[in-house]
Amino acid sequence: MREFDCIDSIGVVGAGTMGNGIAQVAATAGYDVIMHDIEQDIVDHGYETVEDSLSRLVSKEAMTESEADDIRDRITGTTEFDDLCGCDFAIEAAVEDMDIKQDIFEDLDETVDDEVVLATNTSTLSITTIASATERAELVVGMHFMNPVPLMKGVEVVVGEKTTADVVSLAHDLAECFGKETWTSDDKPGFVSNRILMPWINEGIRAYDEGVASMQDIDRGMKLGTNVPMGPLELADHIGLDVCLDATETLYEELGDRYKPAYLLKRKVATGDLGKKTEAGFYRYD
Numbered sequence: 001m002r003e004f005d006c007i008d009s010i011g012v013v014g015a016g017t018m019g020n021g022i023a024q025v026a027a028t029a030g031y032d033v034i035m036h037d038i039e040q041d042i043v044d045h046g047y048e049t050v051e052d053s054l055s056r057l058v059s060k061e062a063m064t065e066s067e068a069d070d071i072r073d074r075i076t077g078t079t080e081f082d083d084l085c086g087c088d089f090a091i092e093a094a095v096e097d098m099d100i101k102q103d104i105f106e107d108l109d110e111t112v113d114d115e116v117v118l119a120t121n122t123s124t125l126s127i128t129t130i131a132s133a134t135e136r137a138e139l140v141v142g143m144h145f146m147n148p149v150p151l152m153k154g155v156e157v158v159v160g161e162k163t164t165a166d167v168v169s170l171a172h173d174l175a176e177c178f179g180k181e182t183w184t185s186d187d188k189p190g191f192v193s194n195r196i197l198m199p200w201i202n203e204g205i206r207a208y209d210e211g212v213a214s215m216q217d218i219d220r221g222m223k224l225g226t227n228v229p230m231g232p233l234e235l236a237d238h239i240g241l242d243v244c245l246d247a248t249e250t251l252y253e254e255l256g257d258r259y260k261p262a263y264l265l266k267r268k269v270a271t272g273d274l275g276k277k278t279e280a281g282f283y284r285y286d
């Protein structure tokens with residue numbers, strides 16, 4: 001296994017909501033980052049998101065302009081998968097689809113050195129099944145960052161069937177070095193966080209669809225009533241409705257009826273209203 005002290009560069013697969021956030025926190029911790037996605041405009045958009053986020057931190061005086069420049073310089077965007085070959089640790093944050101993740105892990109297995117640990121940011125998919133696409137299942141681990149990555153403190157470290165204890169501790173150490181706090185979950189559907197969060201969001205959508213209250217009152221009721229920062233519909237828009245649907249469908253498949261996705265969630269995703277990232281979900285953001 002490539003040890004913590006020997007890690008200089010981090011490969012990030014996927015430059016979307018989570019991938020660019022992971023690239024930012026890794027570069028902020030001093031690592032060189034190669035951020036890969038399938039199209040140049042997606043890579044560019046990921047890079048711009050990091051730039052915007054750093055500019056906000058500079059304007060709040062949370063870092064200097066020169067620190068922000070150094071962080072930007074440490075991130076290289078690419079559409080060439082082979083550019084990941086020199087990385088010392090890889091984190092996959094591509095779409096929540098088992099076939100795509102297995103293809104990526106097969107490619108990573110062939111591309112990066114044999115001792116490099118491969119982490120996935122999956123929200124609900126089995127680490128063990130993803131790892132089975134590689135010849136190094138013992139070096140595959142879940143590192144489930146929370147959204148938005150630069151702001152949220154938590155990272156859930158998920159232990160696959162074959163993940164070794166050293167790899168689990170490396171994932172905790174690296175997340176802590178990124179400024180995060182961690183907990184461990186076994187590789188069971190939804191892990192700790194989404195097993196509990198997704199049915200909460202899903203029930204909020206059902207309550208709205210069944211006319212219990214307006215969207216605003218459902219969100220307001222949960223915020224004022226339970227002291228959470230966002231209500232279920234607002235949070236669903238923030239996460240991405242497609243991400244919520246994928247996660248809920250996995251939980252439904254694995255754990256049965258109590259996780260059946262709300263009809264309205266499926267209808268919104270079908271129309272392409274995916275939340276903040278498409279400027280419309282339950283609320284509008286234009």
Ligand SMILES: NC(=O)c1ccc[n+]([C@@H]2O[C@H](COP(=O)([O-])OP(=O)(O)OC[C@H]3O[C@@H](n4cnc5c(N)ncnc54)[C@H](O)[C@@H]3O)[C@@H](O)[C@H]2O)c1
Pocket residue numbers: 013014015016017018019036037038039042093094095096097100104121122123124144145146147238239240243
């Ligand atoms: N959005 C959240 O709140 C959240 C939170 C925690 C974990 N996650 C998980 O993180 C992962 C990414 O989610 P996201 O919200 O960033 O999604 P996203 O749709 O914003 O980004 C996914 C990116 O993956 C890219 N991609 C697709 N196929 C690829 C491939 N073969 N190679 C490289 N890149 C590819 C897409 O082009 C896209 O840019 C998912 O597994 C999701 O479940 C999401």
